[in-house]
């Protein structure tokens with residue numbers, strides 16, 4: 001299923017405008033009024049190490065920002081705030097700046113690749129009313145100017161708990177057998193996720209995709225723990 005612009009995007013934006021009037025944005029880092037993350041704080045967001053080790057089964061990975069920076073944690077937890085869209089403009093600004101400073105590898109621009117967001121478990125999507133990883137994939141595609149379409153090819157089975165609720169060692173077990181394929185897999189895929197921590201989620205996604213026929217599996221994450 002390819003993702004396009006929804007004709008209903010206008011209404012959520014109107015709702016956001018009204019909420020901005022009732023609850024004016026405040027910088028979540030320094031308290032400046034008028035922004036969810038002000039320009040001064042955006043300029044000091046910490047970048048991740050440039051050549052991180054790729055998880056098992058992943059040919060190459062790009063992680064842009066350091067999860068140890070509290071501002072990055074705020075940006076990747078935007079669904080906790082009153083609007084999941086509150087931080088998208090800040091994400092676009094940061095990613096656009098990042099790609100100007102750090103050129104992307106050639107694999108990111110492969111026209112035969114597809115971008116696959118690591119979707120949240122269905123129960124989480126229902127709780128948030130939004131799939132933040134799908135929106136992040138759209139933000140990354142826009143900011144980096146990637147040619148590939150976004151395809152929700154990896155489904156997620158119901159039984160797994162959210163990794164954030166688990167201890168470190170429980171995460172690898174939790175992600176085992178949590179993905180299913182929703183359509184045919186092309187040879188070249190690029191996974192999109194918000195945070196790379198242990199790499200267990202990306203490794204399991206890569207395993208399922210390779211079983212389905214993928215030969216080159218890459219990943220882009222907004223942050224790295």
Ligand SMILES: [Zn+2]
Pocket residue numbers: 027028029030031032037038039040041042
């Ligand atoms: Zn600030």
